[in-house]
Amino acid sequence: xxxxxxxxxxxxxxxxxxxxxxxxxxxxxxxxxxxxxxxxxxxxxxxxxxxxxxxxxxxxxxxxxxxxxxxxxxxxxxxxxxxxxxxxxxxxxxxxxxxxxxxxxxxxxxxxxxxxxxxxxxxxxxxxxxxxxxxxxxxxxxxxxxxxxxxxxxxxxxxxxxxxxxxxxxxxxxxxxxxxxxxxxxxxxxxxxxxxxxxxxxxxxxxxxxxxxxxxxxxxxxxxxxxxxxxxxxxxxxxxxxxxxxxxxxxxxxxxxxxxxxxxxxxxxxxxxxxxxxxxxx
Numbered sequence: 001x002x003x004x005x006x007x008x009x010x011x012x013x014x015x016x017x018x019x020x021x022x023x024x025x026x027x028x029x030x031x032x033x034x035x036x037x038x039x040x041x042x043x044x045x046x047x048x049x050x051x052x053x054x055x056x057x058x059x060x061x062x063x064x065x066x067x068x069x070x071x072x073x074x075x076x077x078x079x080x081x082x083x084x085x086x087x088x089x090x091x092x093x094x095x096x097x098x099x100x101x102x103x104x105x106x107x108x109x110x111x112x113x114x115x116x117x118x119x120x121x122x123x124x125x126x127x128x129x130x131x132x133x134x135x136x137x138x139x140x141x142x143x144x145x146x147x148x149x150x151x152x153x154x155x156x157x158x159x160x161x162x163x164x165x166x167x168x169x170x171x172x173x174x175x176x177x178x179x180x181x182x183x184x185x186x187x188x189x190x191x192x193x194x195x196x197x198x199x200x201x202x203x204x205x206x207x208x209x210x211x212x213x214x215x216x217x218x219x220x221x222x223x224x225x226x227x228x229x230x231x232x233x234x235x236x237x238x239x240x241x242x243x244x245x246x247x248x249x250x251x252x253x254x255x256x257x258x259x260x261x262x263x264x265x266x267x268x269x270x271x272x273x274x275x276x277x278x279x280x281x282x
Contacts, residue, residue, distance in 0.1 A: 144175030
């Protein structure tokens with residue numbers, strides 16, 4: 001991009017480098033601190049050199065597939081604006097299926113529980129835990145995460161949104177070992193790594209943290225660890241809900257049943273694909 005350019009010229013250049021029109025508009029609006037409506041009304045305005053350079057760098061990163069949310073540092077999830085970085089997965093709309101199911105259980109199964117205890121295992125940006133606390137303020141919500149960098153993002157999101165969530169670092173249930181005041185949980189929700197190491201879809205996810213995406217045993221190893229370790233941290237009669245790959249529903253049902261869960265059910269995502277499976281600990 002030349003040093004002297006206009007708003008419209010910068011957008012044309014971004015399109016010529018492979019960006020979608022919406023991405024180009026949103027990235028330029030972000031670089032300028034303006035709205036898309038402002039861009040449309042100021043197409044002939046000259047871009048100041050610092051903003052032109054910043055936009056050029058953003059376009060280059062987007063053109064090689066870096067997630068849009070990383071470029072602008074934010075992604076909305078379940079109505080909450082969440083800060084994100086390359087230390088965490090970008091929250092997906094599919095995961096809202098898991099949150100909606102958990103909130104439904106809180107409104108029905110746990111409606112008479114004054115302070116239901118909830119746990120989000122593998123919280124990443126804090127998306128699930130924060131959405132649950134926002135949707136059910138009376139709940140006491142905990143979140144576990146093994147990555148210190150991801151936990152820093154989640155804690156910052158909780159502070160900025162003024163949502164009271166307790167965070168603990170560790171690998172799955174081990175996150176609770178140092179927390180003397182951790183309750184026995186009524187409901188646990190988890191979006192663990194569930195992609196197999198040889199899955200061809202990984203090629204499109206190279207900018208996101210591999211440890212949050214890939215699990216051994218065809219993508220099921222962490223689901224097995226969480227399900228088999230649930231007795232104790234999760235009360236008898238409590239619910240464990242997983243997000244998983246759309247082709248894994250039958251396998252996750254089998255894992256839950258073998259781990260002592262009954263009433264195993266499944267929920268579909270916004271595309272109508274099997275996306276979440278959960279059950280009640282017997």
